[in-house]
Amino acid sequence: MTLRRRFSLLGIAALLLAFGAHAQSKFPGEGGVNLDVPYVPTAQGVVNRMLEMAGAGPNDIHYDLGSGDGRIVVTAARDFKVKKGVGVDIDPVRIKEANANAKSAGVTDRVTFLQTDLFKFDFSEASVLTLYLLPDVNLKLRPTILNAMKPGTRVVSHAFTMGDWRPDKQEVVESEALYHWVVPAKVSGGWEWKIGSDNYRVDLSQQYQVVTGTLQGPGGQSQLLNTMLKGEDFRFDASVPRGAAPVVMHFVGKASGNTLTGAIDFAGAQRSQITATRAK
Ligand SMILES: C[S@@+](CC[C@H](N)C(=O)[O-])C[C@H]1O[C@@H](n2cnc3c(N)ncnc32)[C@H](O)[C@@H]1O
Incomplete structure (x- = not known):
């Protein structure tokens, strides 16, 4: 040998x-x-x-x-x-x-x-x-x-x-x-967008592909759940007050540079396309 x-x-x-x-x-x-x-x-x-x-x-x-x-x-x-x-x-x-x-x-x-x-x-x-x-x-x-x-x-x-x-x-x-x-996109920081007249903001922290954060919306603040970052593909859920009871808000989209684009729905309904920008 x-x-x-x-x-x-x-x-x-x-x-x-x-x-x-x-x-x-x-x-x-x-x-x-x-x-x-x-x-x-x-x-x-x-x-x-x-x-x-x-x-x-x-x-x-x-x-x-x-x-x-x-x-x-x-x-x-x-x-x-x-x-x-x-x-x-x-x-x-x-x-x-x-x-x-x-x-x-x-x-x-x-x-x-x-x-x-x-x-x-x-x-x-x-x-x-x-x-x-x-x-x-x-x-x-x-x-x-x-x-x-x-x-x-x-x-x-x-x-x-x-x-x-x-x-x-x-x-x-x-x-x-x-x-x-x-290789994960860089998503840490604050991201802001509007749905109708409602202002939303997520603040994200990132350790490699693991992302944690909070959502600030018209009903108050909630923790992000089920975050997933794979390359530019990014998703998260958050339980938000809506009417009488909280509902789960889902985001699915892409993080590219300083722009986050994708779709948001509330418990599968009221779907909106959003573009969020990273706060300076
Ligand atoms: C474990 S072998 C892997 C060979 C091949 N990638 C494979 O998996 O069959 C590591 C290789 O790295 C090369 N190497 C070691 N130091 C290097 C360096 N500083 N720059 C470029 N190549 C290097 C060696 O010559 C060797 O061929």
């Missing part, structure tokens, strides 16, 4: 434990470069599931950071038909392998492999981002993912989490943990 085949069976976490390398900050690459993450390829069944979890398809631009032999980028282009794929790896040996694999798969018109340091690279155009890195590397990337990537971008990480940013979904495939996040 070759060393690389043995590594691929072990997985990074087991590899680090086995070699006592968890305290090490750099790992030797094959192309005379130092790596932030050792090379361990993802098994093909796990690659397929990562891309299924991400919902990769023809409208997507897919990036794999630390792309190894390019298998995730090549699979996304060949089998999931993404319109563009980009892999970056600091090790020139990996880039050479990735280009050869793209050629054999007939996808060189849609994929590019770049030899560069993933920390110095702009990946903000991706709509699907895949990672098989390390926990500290994921954490270093997290501010860029949250602040520079478009809301709605899907991120799938093999084996490693993103600190206290909880995944939207997770599963185990072929004994490997996979984590899936959707």
